[in-house]
Amino acid sequence: MSAAPGPNFLQARPLAPFAADWRKSRGRLFAEPPSPTRGEFQRDRDRLIHSTAFRRLAHKTQVFIPLDGDHFRTRLTHTIEVAQISRALARGLGLDEDLAEATALAHDLGHTCFGHAGEEVLDACMAPYGGFDHNAHALRIVTKLERRYAGWDGLNLCYETLEGLVKHNGPLSGSHARRHRHNDIPFEIIEFDRIFPLDLELFASAEAQCAALADDIAYNAHDIDDGLRAGLFSLDDLRPVGFLNRLLGEIETAHPGLEQVRVIHELVRRIITRFVEDAFAESARRLSELAPHSVDDIRCADRQVVAFSAEMEKAQKEIKDFLFTRMYRHAAVLPVWRNAKKIVRGLFETFFAEPQVMPEEWTLAARPCDEAGRARVVSDYIAGMTDRYALTQAERWLEKPATAAPH
Numbered sequence: 001m002s003a004a005p006g007p008n009f010l011q012a013r014p015l016a017p018f019a020a021d022w023r024k025s026r027g028r029l030f031a032e033p034p035s036p037t038r039g040e041f042q043r044d045r046d047r048l049i050h051s052t053a054f055r056r057l058a059h060k061t062q063v064f065i066p067l068d069g070d071h072f073r074t075r076l077t078h079t080i081e082v083a084q085i086s087r088a089l090a091r092g093l094g095l096d097e098d099l100a101e102a103t104a105l106a107h108d109l110g111h112t113c114f115g116h117a118g119e120e121v122l123d124a125c126m127a128p129y130g131g132f133d134h135n136a137h138a139l140r141i142v143t144k145l146e147r148r149y150a151g152w153d154g155l156n157l158c159y160e161t162l163e164g165l166v167k168h169n170g171p172l173s174g175s176h177a178r179r180h181r182h183n184d185i186p187f188e189i190i191e192f193d194r195i196f197p198l199d200l201e202l203f204a205s206a207e208a209q210c211a212a213l214a215d216d217i218a219y220n221a222h223d224i225d226d227g228l229r230a231g232l233f234s235l236d237d238l239r240p241v242g243f244l245n246r247l248l249g250e251i252e253t254a255h256p257g258l259e260q261v262r263v264i265h266e267l268v269r270r271i272i273t274r275f276v277e278d279a280f281a282e283s284a285r286r287l288s289e290l291a292p293h294s295v296d297d298i299r300c301a302d303r304q305v306v307a308f309s310a311e312m313e314k315a316q317k318e319i320k321d322f323l324f325t326r327m328y329r330h331a332a333v334l335p336v337w338r339n340a341k342k343i344v345r346g347l348f349e350t351f352f353a354e355p356q357v358m359p360e361e362w363t364l365a366a367r368p369c370d371e372a373g374r375a376r377v378v379s380d381y382i383a384g385m386t387d388r389y390a391l392t393q394a395e396r397w398l399e400k401p402a403t404a405a406p407h
Contacts, residue, residue, distance in 0.1 A: 016094030018292035020205045026159035029143070029196045030152045041098035044161040048105040051148070051155060053141045054079075057108060059386035061115050072226050075108050078218060082107065085214035085276065086207075089306065092280050093287070095207045102157075103164035103204075103211035110138030112383045113390040114340035116328075121344040122379060129375040136186030137383055138165055143192055145380060163198045164208030168215075170304060174201030202299040206283075209306035213279055220319045221271040227327040228264050235263060241322050243315035247271065278312040343394045344382060350397045351378045357397065 015021070022040040035043055048054055057076035073081075083104040090100035111134045112118035123132040142165065143154040157165075170178040172185050185200065193200060203209070224244075227233055238244040247270045251263055258266070283306045290305060292298050298305055308316060327333070351358050355366040355374060358381055366377040385393065 014094075015096060018206060018287070018295055018298050019095045020099050020160050020207050020295045022096065022098070022158075022160075028156045028158055030156050032156065039098060040158050041096055041102055041161065044155075044157045045098050045102040045105060047155045047157065048102060048109075048142075051109075051142075051146050053109045053146060053384070054105065056384060056386050057111075059388055060111060060113060061387055072229065073222055075111055078222065079105060079108050081218045081222060082211065082214045085217050085272070086211040088276060089210040089214060089279060089283075090207055093206065093210070093283055093306070095205075095210065099160055099164065099205065099207040100210045100214075102161045103168055103208045104214055106138060106142065106157075106161065106165045107168060107211055107215060108134075108138075109141050110134040110136070110383070112344070113385045113387045114337075114344065117337040117340040118344045118382075118390075121341045122348065122382060125345060125348040126375060126379050129372040129379075130187045132379055132383070133186040133188075134383075135166065135169075136188040137380075139192060140188050140380070145384075159196070159198070160205055160207075162196070163204045164211060166198055167200065167202075167204040168208040168212040171202055172200040176201070176203070176302065199299065203301060203304060204299070205295050206287075206298050206306050209304050212304075213306055213308070216316060217272055217275040217279075220275070220316060220323070221268045223323050223327060224271065224319070225264060225268045227323065232330045232332065233326045235260065235267075237326065238322070241315075241318050243274075243318065244271075247274070275308065275312060275316070278309050279306065282307050282309040282312070343390060343398065346398045347382055347390065347393055348378055351381065 020041070022042075025040045034040075038046070054076075057079055058074055060075040083101045086100040086104040087097045089095075090097045112122055112132075119132065119134055126132045139162070141154075142157055142162070145153070146155050147153055149156065166172070166189055170176060172189065189198075189200070192198070224238070228235065235248065239248065244267070247267055248263075250270070251258065251266050255262075255266070286303075286305045286307060290297065290301055292301070292305070307313075351362075352375060355378065356363050358366070358378070362377060362381045366374045369377060382390070
């Protein structure tokens with residue numbers, strides 16, 4: 001009598017011909033034997049979830065504002081929300097959900113303590129040594145700073161996951177670059193690209209594009225939620241934003257007299273739903289127009305294929321403009337930002353001048369370095385700090401008169 005067949009762990013649903021296929025991955029920097037129970041993109045997702053940098057996101061703020069309570073978002077909860085939306089978009093478009101999720105899980109790993117306030121100061125401190133870019137630092141984390149494996153530094157992720165991390169917002173060089181001229185690309189990316197080319201002039205996979213769009217959807221919806229809960233603005237303050245005013249009108253018509261807390265939840269739910277539905281429709285239209293036969297057709301396209309319609313892109317810009325002025329630059333937020341910047345600058349100056357006061361592993365890393373190398377070690381140390389750890393370090397070290405005041 002023959003034994004019953006074991007479970008087929010690697011059986012997958014049929015995907016679109018232009019989806020990334022883990023069986024045809026371009027591989028890893030360090031070759032590894034295949035897993036009998038997981039596809040390559042599943043392994044990447046799992047490695048990211050189990051990384052130290054991922055756990056730290058639980059205590060890094062998504063938007064550094066003076067919030068009291070346990071219900072406001074952190075980088076970790078934001079990342080989980082992005083991963084959920086990214087998977088939903090990938091499933092609807094016939095793409096590989098594991099790769100879409102892995103890219104989403106990695107997209108915020110490089111953020112510093114204190115949100116964008118921390119990044120601005122760390123970039124200024126590092127200006128003489130190549131600057132600081134959170135996306136480039138995320139690459140540095142997954143290729144060097146995570147030390148979990150006997151045979152290599154980093155997580156040894158697949159090409160497809162790495163290209164998604166680096167290029168989810170579009171090419172970094174060439175005619176379609178959105179952010180950088182080639183000589184402006186962060187040096188960490190250029191250095192790694194020399195070792196493991198990531199085709200910086202091409203788009204990333206459609207799965208990575210799903211993660212980028214999911215990031216926009218999540219933070220637009222959820223920053224509105226957090227801003228309302230924090231009392232930085234009211235529901236009536238949202239009405240000049242036409243898209244949001246229409247949604248509020250729909251809620252009032254369908255549920256007259258609804259209590260505010262439920263109105264907020266209903267609003268956030270509808271924001272996400274409308275953006276996701278629009279992304280499905282516009283992406284399907286673009287894919288039909290392009291008629292790609294492979295993931296390389298996606299990479300070589302003349303524009304991203306996972307996108308919002310022009311109307312929804314306009315709505316998104318209006319929401320971002322509102323949040324910038326009414327939340328990120330709110331009068332209650334600016335003093336907190338200034339204090340956060342003072343802390344980051346003070347810590348950088350302290351540890352750069354006295355690297356021996358850092359924990360032993362960081363002191364040892366800095367000891368053989370020249371000035372630029374020492375600065376990068378200090379930057380890596382501070383960028384990895386959670387908000388509360390940075391505050392603890394500030395209490396310990398910034399009481400010294402020589403380092404208490406920023407330049």
